[in-house]
Amino acid sequence: MRRGRLGDRLLHGYTWLVIAWLSSPIAVMILFGFNDTPSKSNTSWHGFTLKWYAQLFAIPDLTDALWNSVLIALVSTAITVVIGTMLGLALGRHRFRGQGTTNFLVFAAISTPELVMGASLLSLFVSANLPRDRITITIAHVLFSLSFVTVTVRARVVTLDPSLEEAAKDLGAGPWATFRQVTLPSILPGVLAGAMLAFALSIDDYVVTSFVNGSTLTFPLWIVGSVKTGIPPQVNVMGTLIFGIGVLIAIANAVAARRRAHT
Amino acid sequence: MAERGLTDSAIELQDVVKEYVSHGEVVQAVKGVTLAVGEGEFFSLLGPSGCGKTTTMRMIAGFEEPSKGVVRLRGEDVTNVPPNKRDVNMVFQSYALFPHMSVWDNVAFGLKQRRTPQEEIRRRVGEMLEIVDLTGREKRRPRELSGGQQQRVALARALVNRPRALLLDEPLGALDLKLRQAMQLELKRIQREVGITFVYVTHDQNEALTMSDRIAVMKDGLVEQLAGPREIYESPATTFVAGFIGTSNLMAGTATAGVLRIGEGRVLVPQHDGEVSVTVRPEKIILSVDEPDGDLSVVPGTVAEVVYLGTYNSYTVSLADGAEITVFQQNAHDSTITAERGDSVWLSWQAQHSYVMGS
Numbered sequence: 001m002r003r004g005r006l007g008d009r010l011l012h013g014y015t016w017l018v019i020a021w022l023s024s025p026i027a028v029m030i031l032f033g034f035n036d037t038p039s040k041s042n043t044s045w046h047g048f049t050l051k052w053y054a055q056l057f058a059i060p061d062l063t064d065a066l067w068n069s070v071l072i073a074l075v076s077t078a079i080t081v082v083i084g085t086m087l088g089l090a091l092g093r094h095r096f097r098g099q100g101t102t103n104f105l106v107f108a109a110i111s112t113p114e115l116v117m118g119a120s121l122l123s124l125f126v127s128a129n130l131p132r133d134r135i136t137i138t139i140a141h142v143l144f145s146l147s148f149v150t151v152t153v154r155a156r157v158v159t160l161d162p163s164l165e166e167a168a169k170d171l172g173a174g175p176w177a178t179f180r181q182v183t184l185p186s187i188l189p190g191v192l193a194g195a196m197l198a199f200a201l202s203i204d205d206y207v208v209t210s211f212v213n214g215s216t217l218t219f220p221l222w223i224v225g226s227v228k229t230g231i232p233p234q235v236n237v238m239g240t241l242i243f244g245i246g247v248l249i250a251i252a253n254a255v256a257a258r259r260r261a262h263t
Numbered sequence: 264m265a266e267r268g269l270t271d272s273a274i275e276l277q278d279v280v281k282e283y284v285s286h287g288e289v290v291q292a293v294k295g296v297t298l299a300v301g302e303g304e305f306f307s308l309l310g311p312s313g314c315g316k317t318t319t320m321r322m323i324a325g326f327e328e329p330s331k332g333v334v335r336l337r338g339e340d341v342t343n344v345p346p347n348k349r350d351v352n353m354v355f356q357s358y359a360l361f362p363h364m365s366v367w368d369n370v371a372f373g374l375k376q377r378r379t380p381q382e383e384i385r386r387r388v389g390e391m392l393e394i395v396d397l398t399g400r401e402k403r404r405p406r407e408l409s410g411g412q413q414q415r416v417a418l419a420r421a422l423v424n425r426p427r428a429l430l431l432d433e434p435l436g437a438l439d440l441k442l443r444q445a446m447q448l449e450l451k452r453i454q455r456e457v458g459i460t461f462v463y464v465t466h467d468q469n470e471a472l473t474m475s476d477r478i479a480v481m482k483d484g485l486v487e488q489l490a491g492p493r494e495i496y497e498s499p500a501t502t503f504v505a506g507f508i509g510t511s512n513l514m515a516g517t518a519t520a521g522v523l524r525i526g527e528g529r530v531l532v533p534q535h536d537g538e539v540s541v542t543v544r545p546e547k548i549i550l551s552v553d554e555p556d557g558d559l560s561v562v563p564g565t566v567a568e569v570v571y572l573g574t575y576n577s578y579t580v581s582l583a584d585g586a587e588i589t590v591f592q593q594n595a596h597d598s599t600i601t602a603e604r605g606d607s608v609w610l611s612w613q614a615q616h617s618y619v620m621g622s
Contacts (some may be wrong), residue, residue, distance in 0.1 A: 166326055167359035169346045171424065173374035178347075181372075185363045260363075 033236035040230035073148035076141035088153025118211030132214025149194035156190025279332035294484035310481035352421035527584025528562030
C-alpha cells in the first residue's frame with residue numbers, strides 16, 4: 001500500500017514536471033511580452049508593463065509581415081480545405097484508376113523533408129518564371145498542408161456508412177444536395193480538424209517559406225531576420241495573441257465536439 | 264419512348280442481368296430475373312446470402328444499373344433513371360438515419376427535397392410519426408433511440424413520401440428475436456394501413472412466410488420459384504426450395520413401379536420410375552412403434568435424437584440407408600414421448616405429402 005502511494009506521488013510529480021517543461025517556453029514568451037525592457041534586446045526582466053500591447057503595431061515591417069502571414073494562412077487554408085476534402089472523399093469512398101499513386105503521393109508529401117520541398121519548389125518557380133511573392137508562398141503552403149487535410153478527412157470518410165448518401169439520394173436529393181445536407185455535416189469534424197492543422201502549419205512555417213518568399217516577409221521570417229539585432233517585445237505580444245486565438249479555437253472545438261456527442 | 268409494360272404491375276423486371284468485373288473476370292450476380300410485383304402487394308425476395316436478392320432490389324431502387332434487361336415502375340421504363348428521380352423509397356439494413364438530424368428532420372428530408380409546402384410537411388410528418396408510434400420523440404437524435412425505434416424512423420422516413428413501392432433490405436436483421444417478431448406483425452399492419460407495395464429482401468424464411476403475399480425464392484442469381492407462401496411451403500418447385508424453406512427430409516434411390524424401397528420400408532412415388540428424390544415436411548410424418556396399416560408411405564428407422572421443444576418434440580430418425588429424417592410431434596394433451604433414443608420406430612405419411620423429384 002505504502003509503496004503504491006509513493007509510486008502514485010512520483011507519477012504525479014513527474015507528470016507536472018513534464019507539463020512545466022513543455023509549457024515553459026510559452027510562459028516565457030507570454031511573460032516577456034510584459035517586460036519593460038529599455039533596450040532592443042528582450043532577454044532580461046526589467047519590470048511589468050502593458051506598453052507593448054499599446055504599441056503592438058509600432059514596427060511597420062513587423063506588422064506587414066504579420067498580416068502577410070495571416071492572409072497567406074487564411075487563403076491557403078481555404079484552398080487546402082476544399083481540395084483536401086475532395087481528395088479525402090475520393091480516396092476514402094471510391095475505387096479509381098491511379099488511386100494507389102495518389103495515396104503514395106499524399107504520403108510522400110508528408111514525409112518529404114521541408115528543405116527538399118522548399119528547394120525543389122524554388123527551382124520549379126524559377127524555371128516557370130514565376131515571381132516569388134505572396135502567391136508562391138500560398139501555393140507552397142497549400143502543397144505541404146494538403147496531405148494533412150486529406151488524411152484527416154479520409155480517416156473520417158472511411159468510418160461513414162455509405163448507405164447514408166444512398167439514403168439521401170433515395171429520398172430525392174441530387175448529388176449537390178446530398179453532399180451539402182448529408183455528407184458534409186457527417187465529415188465536418190474531420191474537415192475542421194484539417195483546417196486547423198493547415199492554418200497552424202501555414203502561420204508558423206519558416207523553412208519552405210524561406211525558399212519561395214522572394215522579397216516578401218512573413219511573421220516567422222521577420223523574427224529570424226531580427227535575431228541578430230534583438231527581437232522586440234511586440235513579437236512576444238503577437239505570439240501570445242496567436243497562441244491565445246489557437247487555444248480559444250481548440251476549446252471551442254472541444255465544446256462543440258462534446259455537444260455533438262451529447263445531443 | 265418508354266415502352267408500356269404488359270400489365271399494370273407496380274414493379275416489373277424483365278430479363279434483368281447484373282454483371283460485375285472482379286479481378287478481370289465477369290461475375291453474374293443476377294443472371295436473368297423476370298418478375299412482376301402487383302399493386303399493394305407484400306412481395307419478398309428470399310434466398311441465402313449471395314443469391315442476388317439485394318442486387319435485384321438495388322436495381323429496382325436505382326443504385327445499380329442492370330447490365331441487361333428492363334426495370335419498369337407502373338409500366339414506365341426507369342432502367343436508366345437515377346435513384347433520386349425514382350418514385351420508390353428504401354429502408355436500409357443499417358437504417359442509414361442521418362445522425363446529425365432529429366427524428367423530425369430525418370422524416371421530413373424527402374418532402375423537403377421535393378419542395379413540399381411547409382404546412383403539408385408538418386401535417387404528413389406528424390401523421391406518419393403517429394402511424395409508427397413515435398409521436399413525442401420528434402426532437403431526439405437517432406442514436407438516442409432503441410433499435411426498434413430507429414427502425415420505425417427509417418420506415419416513416421421512407422413511407423412519408425408515399426412512394427409507389429417501398430423496398431426493405433433485411434430491415435429486421437439487427438433486432439433481437441422478440442422484437443423482430445413484433446415488428447413483423449407491425450410491418451404487415453403498416454403495409455395494410457398505407458396500402459403501398461412492399462418489396463422485402465430477407466434470408467429468413469419464417470419472416471418471408473409470415474408477411475408475404477408472394478415470395479420469389481432466389482438462388483445463384485435466378486428465381487427458383489415464385490408463388491404464395493403456402494404453395495412454396497407445400498409444393499416447392501425444386502429441391503433447393505424444399506431444403507431452404509423449413510426443415511426438409513430428403514430420401515433418394517431408385518424407384519420401381521411407383522415405389523421407392525428403403526430397407527424394409529416403401530415410399531410411394533406414383534408415376535415415377537428410376538432415380539428419384541423425395542422430400543417430406545417433418546410435421547407431416549407420423550411416428551409409431553408398430554408398423555402402421557393403410558395406403559401410406561412407411562419406413563422403419565432408429566431414433567437417434569429426441570429434443571423437447573415445448574410445444575412439440577423433434578425426433579431425428581436414422582434410416583437403413585443412413586439418411587436422417589426429422590419428425591415433429593405436437594405435445595398435445597394426450598401425447599407423451601412415445602420413443603426414446605435407440606428405439607426402433609416406424610415413420611409413415613400420406614402419399615400426397617411426399618414431394619417427388621424424378622429424372
